[in-house]
Amino acid sequence: MRRVQFDKKGRRIGLIAVLILAAAVLLEVFLFNYHGLAQENYEESFALDGSDSRVQIEYQEFTSEMDEQMLEDLRYQEEMNRLYYELLGADYESTLEETLIEKDGKTYKVVKQAVIRVPLGEARYVKGMKFAYPVDESRYANYGVEARFYLDGELLNDYLMYDTVSSRLDEGYMNVGMTADEVELTTYGDFDFDGTGVSVSFYNEFRFNGYRAAFLAGSGWLLLFLCSARQLYKKKLHVVFGVVCLYLGLSMVILVGCNQSGWDEHIHFLHAYEASFGSTIETPESAMGMRGKYSPGFATIEERAAVTEYLREHDDMKTADISYQSRFIGYSTRAYLPQSLFLMLARVLHLPFDMQYMMGKAGNLVFYLLVLMLAMKLARSGKKFIAVVGLMPTPLFLASEYTYDAFITALLFLGFILWLNEIASEGYLKWQNALLMMVCFAAGSWSKQIYIFMIFLLCFLPARKFRDRKSRWILIAACAAVAGWLLYSIFSAPGAAPSIGVGVDYDLSTAGDRRVQGVSMIGQIGYILQNPFTYAKMLLSSMASTLWAYTFGGRAWLDLAYNGMYPAACGIVTAILLLFACLVKTKEEDTFVLSAGYKVLIGVMFAGLAAVIWTSLYGTYSVVGASSIEGVQARYYIPLILPLLYIFVNNRIKFRWDEVWYYRILFLGAAGLNIYGIYEYILKATCF
Amino acid sequence: MNNKLRELRAGELLRTYGRRIVGAGIVLCLLGLAVSFIRPKQQLQTVTINMSAEGEQLIPMEPGTTLSYQCGTRGYPLAGIQVGIGKNGREIDTGYLHVWVYDAGRETLYSESLISMADIDDGQYVYIPFDNYRQCIGELYVLFAYEAEQGTAEYPGIYVNSARTEDASTYVNEELLDGSLKCYYVYRVDYYPLLYDLCLLLFILAGVFFLTEKGARRKRKEKTEDNMPEIENRYGGRKDETSAVR
Numbered sequence: 001m002r003r004v005q006f007d008k009k010g011r012r013i014g015l016i017a018v019l020i021l022a023a024a025v026l027l028e029v030f031l032f033n034y035h036g037l038a039q040e041n042y043e044e045s046f047a048l049d050g051s052d053s054r055v056q057i058e059y060q061e062f063t064s065e066m067d068e069q070m071l072e073d074l075r076y077q078e079e080m081n082r083l084y085y086e087l088l089g090a091d092y093e094s095t096l097e098e099t100l101i102e103k104d105g106k107t108y109k110v111v112k113q114a115v116i117r118v119p120l121g122e123a124r125y126v127k128g129m130k131f132a133y134p135v136d137e138s139r140y141a142n143y144g145v146e147a148r149f150y151l152d153g154e155l156l157n158d159y160l161m162y163d164t165v166s167s168r169l170d171e172g173y174m175n176v177g178m179t180a181d182e183v184e185l186t187t188y189g190d191f192d193f194d195g196t197g198v199s200v201s202f203y204n205e206f207r208f209n210g211y212r213a214a215f216l217a218g219s220g221w222l223l224l225f226l227c228s229a230r231q232l233y234k235k236k237l238h239v240v241f242g243v244v245c246l247y248l249g250l251s252m253v254i255l256v257g258c259n260q261s262g263w264d265e266h267i268h269f270l271h272a273y274e275a276s277f278g279s280t281i282e283t284p285e286s287a288m289g290m291r292g293k294y295s296p297g298f299a300t301i302e303e304r305a306a307v308t309e310y311l312r313e314h315d316d317m318k319t320a321d322i323s324y325q326s327r328f329i330g331y332s333t334r335a336y337l338p339q340s341l342f343l344m345l346a347r348v349l350h351l352p353f354d355m356q357y358m359m360g361k362a363g364n365l366v367f368y369l370l371v372l373m374l375a376m377k378l379a380r381s382g383k384k385f386i387a388v389v390g391l392m393p394t395p396l397f398l399a400s401e402y403t404y405d406a407f408i409t410a411l412l413f414l415g416f417i418l419w420l421n422e423i424a425s426e427g428y429l430k431w432q433n434a435l436l437m438m439v440c441f442a443a444g445s446w447s448k449q450i451y452i453f454m455i456f457l458l459c460f461l462p463a464r465k466f467r468d469r470k471s472r473w474i475l476i477a478a479c480a481a482v483a484g485w486l487l488y489s490i491f492s493a494p495g496a497a498p499s500i501g502v503g504v505d506y507d508l509s510t511a512g513d514r515r516v517q518g519v520s521m522i523g524q525i526g527y528i529l530q531n532p533f534t535y536a537k538m539l540l541s542s543m544a545s546t547l548w549a550y551t552f553g554g555r556a557w558l559d560l561a562y563n564g565m566y567p568a569a570c571g572i573v574t575a576i577l578l579l580f581a582c583l584v585k586t587k588e589e590d591t592f593v594l595s596a597g598y599k600v601l602i603g604v605m606f607a608g609l610a611a612v613i614w615t616s617l618y619g620t621y622s623v624v625g626a627s628s629i630e631g632v633q634a635r636y637y638i639p640l641i642l643p644l645l646y647i648f649v650n651n652r653i654k655f656r657w658d659e660v661w662y663y664r665i666l667f668l669g670a671a672g673l674n675i676y677g678i679y680e681y682i683l684k685a686t687c688f
Numbered sequence: 689m690n691n692k693l694r695e696l697r698a699g700e701l702l703r704t705y706g707r708r709i710v711g712a713g714i715v716l717c718l719l720g721l722a723v724s725f726i727r728p729k730q731q732l733q734t735v736t737i738n739m740s741a742e743g744e745q746l747i748p749m750e751p752g753t754t755l756s757y758q759c760g761t762r763g764y765p766l767a768g769i770q771v772g773i774g775k776n777g778r779e780i781d782t783g784y785l786h787v788w789v790y791d792a793g794r795e796t797l798y799s800e801s802l803i804s805m806a807d808i809d810d811g812q813y814v815y816i817p818f819d820n821y822r823q824c825i826g827e828l829y830v831l832f833a834y835e836a837e838q839g840t841a842e843y844p845g846i847y848v849n850s851a852r853t854e855d856a857s858t859y860v861n862e863e864l865l866d867g868s869l870k871c872y873y874v875y876r877v878d879y880y881p882l883l884y885d886l887c888l889l890l891f892i893l894a895g896v897f898f899l900t901e902k903g904a905r906r907k908r909k910e911k912t913e914d915n916m917p918e919i920e921n922r923y924g925g926r927k928d929e930t931s932a933v934r
Contacts, residue, residue: 430703434896475898478896482891482895494880494887
């Protein structure tokens with residue numbers, strides 16, 4: 001009888017799954033490709049070298065004021081270009097300095113532009129525009145094209161349609177989606193535009209977008225899974241989390257692809273890449289571009305194909321740059337090991353470079369997923385908190401790109417859950433549990449040592465957990481020693497060879513983020529000591545003004561780095577989800593309610609660590625004596641949020657309906673946020 | 689049920705042998721630290737001292753000419769120096785560059801080496817290792833001279849430039865040069881790759897050592913013996929040690 005029921009339900013789910021697939025295909029064919037089906041398919045090209053009589057070109061020149069940061073960015077890009085040409089064995093002729101002029105103590109950049117008018121003849125639907133240019137001309141590097149579309153003399157796009165052209169590809173594409181009869185193109189560069197070999201094409205076509213169709217179908221199936229699962233919510237919540245996390249994370253990995261849209265992704269990739277080798281590092285041109293942040297990016301599906309081809313063409317290990325390193329993996333690099341392992345695996349499997357790059361990111365995701373699933377499995381209470389926080393868009397995005405943040409978050413969450421299990425249970429603290437907790441806190445702080453303060457939670461385990469006072473005090477001393485050892489490693493690498501050329505291992509007078517001028521750790525410490533009340537006021541006001549946004553509001557959860565940030569209204573959804581999870585309990589749930597003392601302890605730990613984060617950024621990212629603290633990002637709070645949620649747990653508000661619906665609300669909410677974000681900020685921005 | 693039993697059994701084993709496992713870990717960490725300190729690893733570290741191209745010139749090292757370089761070693765023993773040798777495009781395959789390293793008072797000779805011209809390419813920055821490098825710390829006096837083979841008139845040069853190097857002076861035939869020797873310093877430095885991890889692990893293991901149960905093995909044995917009749921009844925006379933937790 002049960003078998004029959006299962007078969008019936010299984011058949012129904014199977015049928016819905018097929019319908020979802022059909023709906024995705026139909027949407028792709030009839031909605032997204034409507035103009036390709038219903039209207040004329042064409043591609044019309046115009047030469048921009050002056051030979052095409054239909055095209056009118058007008059030249060203009062103006063100056064643009066540059067600040068220090070803009071100049072630094074330009075010079076950085078120049079250096080990258082020079083390195084690239086050096087690698088190719090060619091000379092690079094820089095034109096940057098020629099285009100800079102000094103006037104009244106200010107620096108201006110001369111911008112030369114060509115305004116090109118292209119008549120399309122009759123009014124026609126333009127799906128996209130292709131801009132082709134010769135790749136061997138170094139001067140086309142960093143070329144910008146702005147497009148304005150007209151119909152009967154009326155401007156159709158009052159918003160900016162702008163595309164930058166990479167000299168490393170021989171074509172650039174822009175999605176248009178308008179019916180127009182004339183186009184005005186404005187090209188920006190450092191030199192006179194002569195248009196040799198340059199052409200522009202406009203087209204309308206039917207094109208089945210596999211990425212879009214697969215994402216639509218996959219998201220539909222995910223929602224179906226969340227709506228149809230029942231027993232999994234009750235008995236194996238970690239499995240539900242695993243499925244959702246894997247699908248959404250892999251979607252991010254694949255759809256972002258080789259676009260470096262994460263925070264400092266090129267630097268994190270560099271560390272992961274180097275750690276994936278032994279003592280000899282082989283860096284082909286593709287990897288060199290990713291490390292140096294000059295690899296071309298993509299904004300359309302056509303550009304994605306061009307970038308993929310470029311990366312595969314330049315992945316020749318025979319011409320790879322060879323460098324050497326110690327076999328020993330430095331402790332600050334270990335957070336990249338899951339990424340390195342998958343990168344190595346991809347190389348062993350001879351996957352093309354673009355897939356190797358994605359495999360590295362998948363390694364990060366798999367580690368994050370497995371550790372959080374383990375934390376959920378081990379958690380005596382509050383599994384739902386790990387699921388909700390772990391599935392928020394920003395933590396998930398961080399787990400799907402090159403970074404150490406996911407490694408930190410996962411291990412600190414696991415360490416905290418083990419600590420909470422001890423608080424919630426009777427019996428003595430087992431040595432293996434204490435060992436695992438300490439290892440989690442220590443390893444989670446390898447790359448961001450300030451989180452090591454969380455290890456002091458062990459000092460506040462109740463006396464009943466210890467057989468005698470001696471064992472308790474020795475554990476406390478060991479926690480202090482571990483924390484001290486990790487904090488010491490910020491200033492000097494224990495056991496490492498001295499950096500003789502630099503003078504001392506860590507120079508506090510110049511320590512700080514090199515991207516910001518006027519930063520000095522020692523200068524800032526001096527300023528704080530001289531003005532303790534001014535600083536305390538600034539610190540407290542900064543923390544208070546961002547408290548909501550960096551915790552329950554959207555800032556910590558809805559930032560997809562360079563892909564974009566969700567609208568502020570979505571912050572309400574994150575707040576509702578988090579508050580719903582921690583304030584409301586199901587009837588069956590036995591989430592542990594912390595005593596008032598422990599709530600105060602966690603509150604103090606949260607505030608203390610937040611203050612340390614703000615202060616460290618004031619020292620390393622803010623100009624000495626600055627009136628505001630720069631550089632603090634909401635994502636730095638993520639490892640602290642799980643403990644914070646336990647403060648709000650209570651027994652007062654109960655969910656009156658079936659607990660399955662309670663979990664469905666949580667998972668559907670988190671999955672819905674991610675599906676929206678991936679579609680809007682990743683798929684639409686890069687694969688349409 | 690089997691999983692639960694397995695967990696219980698593993699937990700019981702960890703409890704019983706906890707002190708031995710953690711103790712062994714501590715001993716291994718201490719041994720590792722001792723070995724790490726006794727046998728540190730070494731790496732060569734090249735430090736650019738003065739390599740500016742500004743005012744670059746070759747000091748001709750004709751026989752009888754000496755070029756001396758007085759410098760501080762920046763707090764670490766200097767394992768060697770890299771200087772640029774120029775041949776002006778000529779074939780100089782015979783002769784030797786003779787290098788002496790003294791203390792600042794030129795009383796104690798620390799190192800003496802002969803570099804064959806046949807092994808040096810034109811313009812090469814050749815590494816000149818110092819013997820007894822551990823003594824080469826503080827103020828050093830390095831003397832260069834060329835020893836030609838009899839019957840050859842060609843001689844090489846050493847690169848200098850117009851830059852001033854902090855805590856170093858260059859002399860040609862005992863006359864102070866308005867510039868400095870172009871060079872790199874090469875250090876041989878010790879490092880202890882496992883120090884960080886072993887210390888960290890040692891702290892953790894020391895912290896958990898007293899959480900292990902003293903005499904757990906004995907207690908367990910006693911408990912097993914006490915429960916033996918019951919176990920025998922339940923499991924048909926099985927007598928293995930781990931049966932107590934089944």
